[in-house]
Amino acid sequence: MGMKIYNSLSRQLEDFVPLNPEQVSIYSCGPTVYDYIHMGNARTALITDIIRRYLVYKGYNVKLVQNLTDIDDKIINRAAELGVSAKQLAHQNGDAFFEDSQRLGIQPADVHPKATEHIPEMIDLIQTLLEKGAAYVIDGSVYYRVNQFAEYGKLSNRKPEDLLAGARVEIDERKEDPRDFDMWKAAKPGEPSWESPWGRGRPGWHIECSAMAMKHLGETIDIHAGGEDLLFPHHENEIAQSELATGCTFARYWMHVAFLKIDGKRMGKSEQNFILLRDALDNYPTEVIRHFLISAHYRHPLDYNPESLTKSEGALRRLNNCLDALKKYDGGVEPSETTAAPLQHAVQRMKSQFTQAMDTDFNTAQALGAIFTLVSEVNKSLSTLDDAATPVLAEVYQALTETCQVLGIYNMEARNDDGDNVQQRDQLINLLLEIRQDARNRKDWETSDKIRDQLKELNVEIQDTPQGTTWKFLARS
RNA sequence: GGUGGCGUAGCCAAGUGGUAAGGCCAGGGCCUGCAAAGCUCUUACUCGUCGGUUCGAUUCCGACCGCCACCUCCA
Incomplete structure (x- = not known):
């Protein structure tokens, strides 16, 4: 079965057919690095990560580009507040962003372009638009002439009248049309600036993404992703710039991630109601x-x-217990035709349900349902199975870890004992348990x-079972 | 004013024109010296309200109520 993606452009589910079957191109709008990223940013980055993992799981090659906006009003203002240079602030927060992403288990993109490293490409793009009559210069700033692009508003489904009616923004009188937006801002005293044909200045936000996306992925990309707040005006403007410049479709599938909320309201930096990803990571395991x-x-x-995180903690515990129990069956054994346990069917069912869920616009919630259904079936049969079932259990383990890897909710490395001192550590714990057993006996x-x-207290939890006492490490939190 | 979305059990959350995945919590059971952890069983005649279409709607249409978002920087 093929994949379907909800395309914001058509506002419906579409069959996903990559332009180039050899390589799927994805551009994901990254953060403006004036601060640490919060959970909302993380949601978008994580979805992108999972989309990429799933496409790879399906056998695609993927080229993922995630940009960093490292020059912007917010950065300049914040830097001034802190008394550091904009460059330094952006650099620090850029590094922090990579660190936080990595801690969330997000695989790095193939390219992480920075705006300040693509000024020449942006200037070229603006130049092209000027030549096509789609832009004009006022006092060293360059504006995009929206009325030159007949399809303006196609992404956000807005008509010109609508755009003007509710405008709460102060209108710059110098602009030909209130909808026009700046692609190049003339330098203000004391602000970072670059040389350009129109004098010193810096790029506007929208041109950055147009230029970086096309530089690294070509004139037409498959998937362009970002938070839903970017749909208008950011993505609308990217389309306007890119498509008028190249005459090509800019992005074929537009994906928008809904907001993460807190107390029913959007989590946003300007709302002051955000949870930093790094703070969450200090309190809960990645998975x-x-x-x-x-x-x-x-x-x-x-x-x-916090309640929702606690729920996830419980769910993960259930998953890990099952996987830990299965781990010992892993490896080596050829799946046997004769062991036709019902579990084998359950594995197939899980795999197909997982694929079907993910194929349908990356329905991760449904995919989790498939995984947990199998967990439940495994638990039910685990105690009653004998050695003959080992190959099936190995199969279950493989299937479960494979799908969990796509979602990144099972960290095999962390759960494998691979330290040098592991053996000695285990012996020490076992010694303590022996002493305890003696005490219990009397x-x-x-x-x-x-x-x-x-x-x-040391995060070692022991369980007394009919088969004797066992122990395990508790997940660090 | 324009545009888009949401309202499913105590909580979170999938989903379908034919009668509701999964997780958390809770209660019962197994296990335990007692626990903890774990496993297990049970838990929505019902999907915001009211109409309509239909043999049949939670799922389609309309109205209404409530909530959210975008139209200004924000993932």
């Missing part, structure tokens, strides 16, 4: 945050609150409970 962020479909709003509950409690 828990990922699970939370994909527990709703990406086009539906999702409310951030009903010395005080000593026994002391060992149990103290180990718990």
